[in-house]
Amino acid sequence: MxxxxxxxxxxxxxxxxxxxxxxxxxxxxxxxxxxxxxxxxxxxxxxxxxxxxxxxxxxxxxxxxxxxxxxxxxxxxxxxxxxxxxxxxxxxxxxxxxxxxxxxxxxxxxxxxxxxxxxxxxxxxxxxxxxGKPVDPEVAWVWRLIVAGRGRVRVSDLAARAGWSRQRLWSRFGAQLGLTPKRAAMLVRFDNAIHHLVRGRSAALVAADAGYTDQPHLHHDVRAFTGGITLASAAREPWLTVDARAWPDPVVG
Structure with missing residues (x-):
């Protein structure tokens, strides 16, 4: 808060x-x-x-x-x-x-x-x-798994590990949280990467550590999630640079 x-x-x-x-x-x-x-x-x-x-x-x-x-x-x-x-x-x-x-x-x-x-x-x-009504335990478990892995998860394996069919997981996860598991993993990975960029780490190291195939892949995701701005510009955005002070604890739930 x-x-x-x-x-x-x-x-x-x-x-x-x-x-x-x-x-x-x-x-x-x-x-x-x-x-x-x-x-x-x-x-x-x-x-x-x-x-x-x-x-x-x-x-x-x-x-x-x-x-x-x-x-x-x-x-x-x-x-x-x-x-x-x-x-x-x-x-x-x-x-x-x-x-x-x-x-x-x-x-x-x-x-x-x-x-x-x-x-x-x-x-x-x-x-x-x-x-309020809680989300399904399986949906909550998959979300926490995605966050704990900082988005670096094998999305294809999530349904089997949750004990559901892929169709059911995608349907329930999307209905209750608003994103597919794949999109959720992409978002968590992007958020982890962009905050490393804000802290001054090089794009090459961030791409490798965050699990991107290469630096252009990182650049593509940053542009997609930020509305088209560059890596360097995103790392200087005020909304991101205050995060460490305004939100000192990660949101897991």
Whole structure:
């Protein structure tokens, strides 16, 4: 969980890249969050970006918000809908939580410290998690296996190891988490690679360690997940460079 405050004297535009987690942002300032997504522009006090969303442009201008990244295993329960309904895109939190969203924003608005805001949102998430329906144990096991292997798994073997047919695994995994196991593995591997690039490692070493066939293969995935920017440009993106401080712990679920 992280808190962001950006003044209106220096508005900025940032790119948000896909991440192996569901992102929930709840604003509590006077201005809505402003996102330019594949489906168009969205302005709202609360937003949810599905697992593996398409790269977004975010305008930050006089906003305050609390943002949390949820493992898809948790998000499935907290949001109250199968992640496939997000279709890898961005929806307003009002669409999912209805009238509870403005009430939550009001509570955040009346808190004084970030610690209090984090506690308010954490309490909301805990209540919803307890009430929500968990994903299938086999789906959860496959997701954790993909994350533990940093995306370097033999996707063809996952169904057999889970004790399901390939068709059933692909269907249930996709319906509950919003991605196929293959796409999930690609996303986790990309996320691991891009953060090594941010830390200054060479593309050649990152490609080898992350399990890419070669450097051009890494370059292809980076361009695909970031909306077409280069390795060097991606490694300097503000949204990525703050991750180590804003999100010190990996999301596994």
């Amino acid at each position: 992280a808190g962001f405050r950006i003044g209106d004297d220096h508005p900025v535009e940032l790119r948000a890249f896909p991440h192996p987690a569901v992102t929930v942002a709840v604003g509590f300032g006077d201005r809505p969050l402003d996102v330019h997504a594949e489906a168009g522009r969205i302005r709202s006090g609360g937003l949810v970006a599905g697992l593996g969303f398409t790269a977004l442009r975010v305008r930050a201008d006089g906003i305050q918000c609390v943002q949390v990244r949820l493992s898809p295993l948790i998000a499935h329960r907290v949001l109250g809908v199968p992640l496939a309904e997000l279709r890898g895109g961005v929806v307003t939190l009002d669409d999912l939580w209805g009238r509870d969203t403005p009430r939550l924003r009001e509570r955040l608005h009346h808190t004084r410290t970030w610690a209090e805001r984090f506690a308010v949102l954490d309490a909301e998430l805990r209540v919803r998690r307890q009430a």
